[in-house]
Amino acid sequence: MPPLPGEGEEKVKMPPPASNRYPRPAVFATCLVDALLPAVGRATLAVLRARGLEPWLPPRQVCCGQALYKAGHLPAARRVARAWVEAFRGAELIVSPSGSCVAHVRHALPELLSPWPELARRARLLAARTWELSQFLHRLLGVEGLEGVPAPAERFTYHPSCGLHRALGEDEAPYRLLDSLPGRRLELPRAEQCCGFGGPFAVTHPEVSARLLGDKLAAARSTGAEVLVVGDVGCFLHLSCGAARRGETMRIVHLAQALARGEGRG
């Protein structure tokens, strides 16, 4: 495989070290946030800053390759995986607003890169330091509640995305954090049902995807919630575009936005 730009270079431009005792979290925005959802990126940075951390966005990042991998295109997924490992070279801590991408980095990346043992080793190191945002706050920093964060709405509900809750096995973090906010979190009926995004599935099986999308919005609407909070980036994009198409009055908000104070809420 031809080398990627900057691959093999020993000199990597790192940000200045943190002014406090925490490592600087490298924010893994994801390709969808980078391309389409800058507000989610801003919110992620804001949430981390509010904890006294100094996040930075590695400038060469693009994508982890999850969608290519899920579609079964291994060589292409390996290509993107190599670029990801390069882009996050030297990062001591990586935080992302997307559970499914974190799951991909943790579970698939090292094995995908096994033909290149040195890359695979680096991938394993990085994977061990990669966290979804709410998991990072609750599990690593021990955050039980957030102060000074307004309610997403007086009544809101939360869709537990498959990536965060099943692939990463997280059944606590988002709930703890959301329940510490003002406003009332209503239980989403049939919460465990997939929203229908599924990466490539959203365009290979549009009818089923749209039906599941409709079911998820209907379930959220049935609670009377004004806002639906969504953790993963793919689910968020899919549900937002679906809500917009249907002229929903219910707003779709990403988890990072719900957890951010004032200026980060976008």
Next chain:
Amino acid sequence: MSHRESFLARLPVGRVRPPPRPSGPALPPPQDPAGEFLRRLDEGGAAVHRVDGAEAAAARAVEIVRRAGAERAGLAELGPELEGPLRRAAAAAGLELVPAGDGCDPAAVEPLPAGITRAELAVAQTGALVQVARPGGGRLLSLLPPLHVALVCVQDLLPAMEDLAAALVDRSRFPEGPPPAVSLIGGPSKTGDIEAVIVLGVHGPGRLEVVLWG
């Protein structure tokens, strides 16, 4: 090589590595076996009764059958503790007992309105009545008539399914090895196949009454 030998030889060996077997049963044994047994059967749709002795059990069985409006009942071999009391109770209540244990012609058992049997064994954790194939046994009666009255002695009640398996391979209990047919019954015959409405008595009895005695 015979066809069988080549079939078996075709199957790969060592393709998967089995993990060590976890020790102990999947569930802890029931604290109150009799209670658990009756609770499970009740959940399965059976009517359950708890009485002291064989006399009471026999009397209850006859009462159940008579209350159902039946004047005859098929009888499997119940064993000496129950036979006497049952015949007396039936005579007193005007209930005709028809010998209908396994070995009888199913066509003769078919028209009977009720059947009285004794389960050779039972399992508390799953609420299972257990009938084994034997001449005079009750497997036709637990199949054909619309009402099945099953008598179970608490001494024959085993805690869990693995205990049942162990009992069946226990040569002191079954010298010939496990009986050729063992029928576990967890409730009356039921279906939800039409509009998901539960209907009892599809093929087997629609009414199962279990009398636990002893």
Next chain:
Amino acid sequence: MPIEAGRRARALAEFTARLRALRAKGFSDPREVEAFRRRARAAKLEYLSRPGYWLGRLAERVEAAGGRVHFADDAGEANRIVLDICRRAGAGQVVKGKSMTCEEMELNPVLEAAGIQVSETDLGEFIVQLAGEPPFHILGPAMHKTRQEIAELFSRHFEPVDPEPAALTRLARKVLRRRFLSARVGITGVNAAACDTGTIAVITNEGNGRFCSTLPPVHIAVMGLEKAVPTLSDLALISTLLPRASLGWPLSAYVSWISGPAGRSAGAGPREFHLVILDNGRSRILEGPYWEILLCLRCASCLNHCPVYTTCGGPNYGWVYSGPMGAVLTPLLRGREHDHLAHASTLCGRCRQMCPMGIDLPGMLLRRRQEPGGAFKYLLPRLGAEILSRRGLFETACRLARPAAAALERLPREALPPGPWRAWRMGRRLPRVPRERAVKPEGGEES
């Protein structure tokens, strides 16, 4: 994959919701599920590590008890064996319990072509057989039919009857009772088989499995070779795990453990017992990377919890096995033309979570997607990979996408050129592409 519509969609949604609720009520404690799963897996894996040895023991025990064991390489051979037994028994009519394996074999048409009437005895199968339709769901074959439709069907074939479930069931009972008492042969499937004692388990709630295996003088039991477990204790475990997974119940109404022809020595039962053990591609599956699918108990948990199955329904999977397990098994048994099934999944992982055997269904579906494809399959992903690896290309692509997305969004869906944008536009608007990216070049702190 087309989605179910109208009444069928409602029936599918309601029925599977009911089954999910039963499962949640009776078998959802994660420690309990895990305890069963570990033991059941260990039993099955012990069997699959030496299947030839264990099946040899199974056959030996069944034959020692007076039964006959037949090994069938494929469906054709299995059908011939069953037909031969039926002919020798002089069967004009056979009664049959529900068996996915027999459906896989397409046994019924073979028997019928030979002039033998096949009576399905499971109430749901009985109904769809009369209607000439495929089963709607493995646990509820006639769940798509209304009571009126069933009454009309029964009235046409038998006698006038009230369109009420109880009355309809009574009529079916009457009709089938006659057949049970007169049939020369009963055919059932096998839910699991214990090799050390030569015992098969036949599990139903209606009792039809017991009728088929007790009243006719000849009983034929058909099993896929993956159904075996080493010991009777393992069989006992499976006998309670299966109803827990399917219905949240510790036991179904009727469980028969059959170790030979009970009618010979012990009163009630057949005089002849035949066990047909079918390969039909299973040994090849065991050799390959998808061997884990052989652990499947056919409990339907994956179906009932799958967002795709509960939206599309069984027939859309193209064969007798549907849902996530069907998406894995069908291409393995029927060929690569069913490979598209592996893509009909969001890989949400719910099936693996609910599977009593812990089968990694999403992992296998993902792996199937990796099977080599055409050149088209390499070109576009290769281009996509370059765009997603190089910052410069990515930013250019986003800049181009911005006006394109805006333009395409203004068109009605039908007017869009074919492609993923057109697919995305079903039920969604195209996203707005912002002018700037979230990740800035060099010194990327702010966004």
